[in-house]
Amino acid sequence: MTDSALKLRFGLVGLGGAALQMLPSLIAHPGVTLAACADPNPQARERFAEDFGARAYDRAEAMYEDRDVDAVYIATPHGMHRSHVVAAAESGKHIIVEKPMALSLEDCDAMIEATERNGVRLVVGHTHSFDPPIRLMRALIRSGEFGQLAMINNFSYGNFLFRPRRPEELNTQAGGGIIYNQVPHQVDVARLLGGGMIRSVRSMAWQLDPERPTEGSHMTFLQFESGATASLVYSGYDYFDSDELHGWVGELGEERQPGTQGSARAALAGKSAEEESSMKRSRSYSAKPNLVPPKHPPHCGITIATCSGGDIRTSVDGVTVYGPEGIEEHVAPAGRAFPDKQAVIDELLESVIGNHEPVHNARWGKATMEASLAVLESARTQQEIILRHQVPVND
């Protein structure tokens, strides 16, 4: 860390779609300096280095030897998260790793072991549990003002399965489909609101399009140790879009045109796997983003918490509370950049400065993966799955 002002010098590992979404929050964060990047794609890394006066490496491991990098943001394909995290920890770097944390609980264990042994902090993010309205909802639930939490309901419908993909993103075993990509968002939201400790998972999941043979829909019931429950529903086939019920504000907080359902499906029609992969590759880093303040917070569909003394629902700019005294709107704090992912960076920085574990640490990430993988297992066996690796919210 630089001595002066508690700034972390960050290196980015992977300059694809996820990094493009995190970059505005990194640039706008007063506690961050962009020091380096690593990506096998020479155009992306060289352009990044030029735009930010940063050092460029073709491999993560080479960047980890850079002593002027304090922390890394790992946004490589899921199958690489384990090796990239373990090597970063061995080099003494603090870490943000994108969701899903890893492909298996064994991978998560290796990541926990490496980060704890090396005394580095790790945050698994971004997930939508960092969204300001979800944090506001958690604060209201925890305040006790609304009594006992009984039910959490999160549902989201959109075009997830019809966004351009690499072939492995359509293969469940390789981390494709909603189980590894969308369910962790929903589970993380439910766990943050419900206290973290899921007792059991019952689910059904579907592959509804033979051309895209991975799970695109699920319906899941979570029971928490506390007795609270959550229902999670996701469908990504580009038919109904739940942004219609959220003021046509999209997942990142962007304002959308009504009536665009079906356009992702249409854009892929007739494309070969190679053409589709190249559409995905075209979303790599190519220019410094224009920083604009966020219009609305990000979200993952509609979330409603039912307590004994009222319902709390996510709204376009925060949460709406339906209590005994009537309906009240609470606006969430505005972010510094669009899309607003600054809470992920805040959590890492605070944990490094305060020398404490972040909420979304490696054990938390493993617990979220355990529940996400249980969705698949329950759907396969048609049984309720009892969980064993849950941890409470540590705040």
Ligand SMILES: NC(=O)c1ccc[n+]([C@@H]2O[C@H](COP(=O)([O-])OP(=O)(O)OC[C@H]3O[C@@H](n4cnc5c(N)ncnc54)[C@H](O)[C@@H]3O)[C@@H](O)[C@H]2O)c1
């Ligand atoms: N939190 C979110 O909302 C969100 C959104 C999108 C993606 N993600 C996650 O981010 C991760 C990356 O997804 P993506 O959509 O950006 O993929 P992507 O294919 O767009 O980007 C991956 C990048 O990693 C680079 N890369 C590959 N091998 C590498 C290596 N050995 N070292 C360094 N870089 C390497 C690629 O060249 C590419 O630039 C996934 O785990 C995904 O789940 C999260």
